[in-house]
Amino acid sequence: MHEAWSGRGGWSLTRDDDRLTLTVGDETEVFEGVDAGRLTVRRTWNGLALHVTGEHPRRLPGLTRTDADAIRAAVTRIVTRGALAAPLAQAVETHAALERLLARHVRAQRWVPYDTVAALLDSLPTRDDALAGVPADARTHLETHLSPGELRALAFLDGAPLARVGQANAEIMRRELAAGRSFFTRVEKAPLTLEQARAVVTLDNRVRVIAAAGSGKTSVMVARAAYAIRRGFVRPERILMLAFNSDAARELQERVDMRLAALGLPSEGVRASTFHAFGLALIGEATGRRPRIAPWIEAGTEVEKVQEIVDELRDSSLDFRFKWDLFRLLYGKVQPGGAEPDSHDSLTGVTGFETYRGETVRTEGERLVADWLFLHGVDYRYEAPYVHDLFDRDHERYRPTFHYPDADLWHEHWALRADGAAPPGVVGYRETMKWKRGIHRKHGTALVETAWHEIEDHSGFEALARSLEEHGIALDWNPDRPLPAAEPLEHERLAHLVRTFMTHVKSGALTPEDLEARAAAQPELDTPRTRLFLDLYWRIHERWQAALAEADAVDFDDMLLRAAELVEQEPSLARWDLVMVDEFQDTSRARARLTRALLVGDSKHLLAVGDDWQAINRFAGADLTVMTGFGDLFGPALTRRLQTTFRTTQTTADVASRFVSANPTQIAKGVRAFRGPGGAPVAIVRVPRHDALAGAVRTHLERLSEAGEAGTVDVLGRYGFDRKLVPARRFDGLDVRFRTIHRSKGLEADHVILPNVSSGRFGFPSTIPDDPVLRLAMSEDDGFRHSEERRLLYVALTRARRTVTLFTVAGRESPFVLELLEDADVELRSEDGQAVTEEVRVCPGCGEGTLVRREGRFGEFYGCSTFPRCTQTVKV
Missing domain, CATH: 3.40.50.300 (P-loop containing nucleotide triphosphate hydrolases)
Incomplete structure (x- = not known):
């Protein structure tokens, strides 16, 4: 295509396809490709002029508006095509190579793998990269500047390669399935x-x-x-x-x-x-x-090995011994943000936390102090009435937190954080503190004080010890003192925690610095309790590695x-x-x-x-x-x-899928039973008392046997001790086996029984809290409540080829049972196997417990089955 323009002063500009030639007098200059961008049209005080940038910039006046528009269009087209020339040529070449590659694979009926295509496309620019040198006003109207072939090449840069690979692989799949x-x-x-x-x-x-x-x-x-x-x-x-x-x-x-x-x-x-x-x-x-794998690893006695190391460290280091016992006896149950109440005193009406001595105290901090006192052999009274009767319109009778009768010493424990803040939501806490201190000054009674933040980081115990000793109270620390009530974190459980922590530390190749950084990134874990645990852990870790070296062995x-x-x-x-x-x-x-x-x-x-x-x-x-x-x-x-x-019925598959999919982070699936629709409903048998579970399981097995439902029966317990719910006798036509659910993975049976799907500390889901320090070393969970326990129940449900039956206790139904009962394909039955239409009332407070009829000081009422964790009540 040939075009020509001229202006005052005798200059002329001609275009031949993608070349512009400028002639000024005897001088001629050629502009091709992106170099044409040196030519621009600008308005000056006396009209339009052609400007030439570069080493010797020039202004050439005398352009008409029509010629100016034509020059602008020509420059834009030439610059656009020049900027895209190399990437489009590369796209054409790569496109051809890709088509040859795909054709070879289609002929050979061999899948085109991603890495092979990625290697071919490795140096290919993206569409955005290719357009980087194109004038902005041209990017939205490329069809006016590029040929159809160039537009196809540009589209190839815009994701077409992988689309073509997908088409080729679809054809390969079709041919391979047929052939x-x-x-x-x-x-x-x-x-x-x-x-x-x-x-x-x-x-x-x-x-x-x-x-x-x-x-x-x-x-x-x-x-x-x-x-x-x-x-x-x-x-x-x-x-x-x-x-x-x-x-x-x-x-x-x-x-x-x-x-x-x-x-x-x-x-x-x-x-x-x-x-x-x-x-x-x-x-x-x-x-x-x-x-060589360490013998204690092969024997499955890793926890026992940790205990052995702990015993050696406790014998050789008083510091380790004290810190181990301090963590185990006092801080083992402390949770970030506070633990849930675990005790209720019907005489005092106090709901809170059980101490080693057996009383119920109101806060976690008070439990720590009470247990510390007990382990030191200190005689104390919790919330004993103050020696002077003090009643007024604003205050009930004053009861300090602790009283030490042997020294006539009073002790107030304040729920203060390290920044001095009072408990959230408590009105007038500071005024109450001031009033109580004033009472002791007025009556001349001796008072010692502790605060939650000092007890949480165990620094406050040293000051408390000095104060008690100054008042003549002897301290006799005895970590082996018999405990009449609450259970501590046992040596074995703490050793198990250490071994679990070690597994994750080693698998992730984590260093002390890594764990410190993780703690710093999680303020709720960056606590003295965590630092106490890590101090213990790294000493055990060092001894573990030394034991491996001594045995000339490794762990997995x-x-x-x-x-x-x-x-x-x-x-x-x-x-x-x-x-x-x-x-x-x-x-x-x-x-x-x-x-x-x-x-x-x-x-x-x-x-x-x-x-x-x-x-x-x-x-x-x-x-x-x-x-x-x-x-x-x-x-x-x-x-x-x-x-x-190929295993479960469609009914069981549907129930299990809906249940596990309540967690929105799970990958969506649509499970179909190979045998088609239908199947027995998932059954939940409810018995009146926990001691009736074994009898109900036995009755259910008898019914299966009498009905000729021959086959295998797996009784799947959440814990190993659920084995005691399996009858010792044989049942005609049935092969009955007990397994924990974890051990049932990959196995199946005609009939599956879950003998104890109830609530409680050793319920299902388990409410034994995971120690928060594990979050430093473990992968993050998905944040959904009971997510792993939910998947565990899914595993149990999907072991069954024909029927699934869950057993629970009235008033102690698992929250999983309550959720399943909302499913239309789940049937509630009595011990004799008959369908029950009675409604199970879910607690409106926590949504996990059920409402149980109880007798109180003011008559009958409905209370939550999870009490004292939930204190919701409903009138009869």
């Missing part, structure tokens, strides 16, 4: 479902399979190995399958060997292993010296991290092209690090199979975010879902 129909029918004993076959064919670099309970995830792993070998994509010796326990690993190995043999495929070299066995072998190969966490480090340092150790990991929701950070190390290099493929709904091992080191944040840790990934369950 491999016989294979997918025969690879397992039962034909694969469409969703299973799709997960098998999706041979991308990173694939996360969300597998509902009983959906055949093992079949997918076995079929994936067979598929990769059959199609020649991966050699058998380059396939690795990792499981979390030896039973699962053994089953995987047996299934792979058997199914590949049935198909006439080679299986020699396919390796199924636990993470632990694999890590040990890997270290042995890399270093020439296979490490150190071993996994060492294996990961070796692969990171020497990638050639990662000789597996297809890595499959089972139960991925239970992966720890150490396991995840080792898994990621195995994927370094070209043509690596990870298949991670798991179910976030069944994540129940957080305290054993599992980090659910490894699965839910899969792409953040491992890189861009595809997700496939297995939502057809």
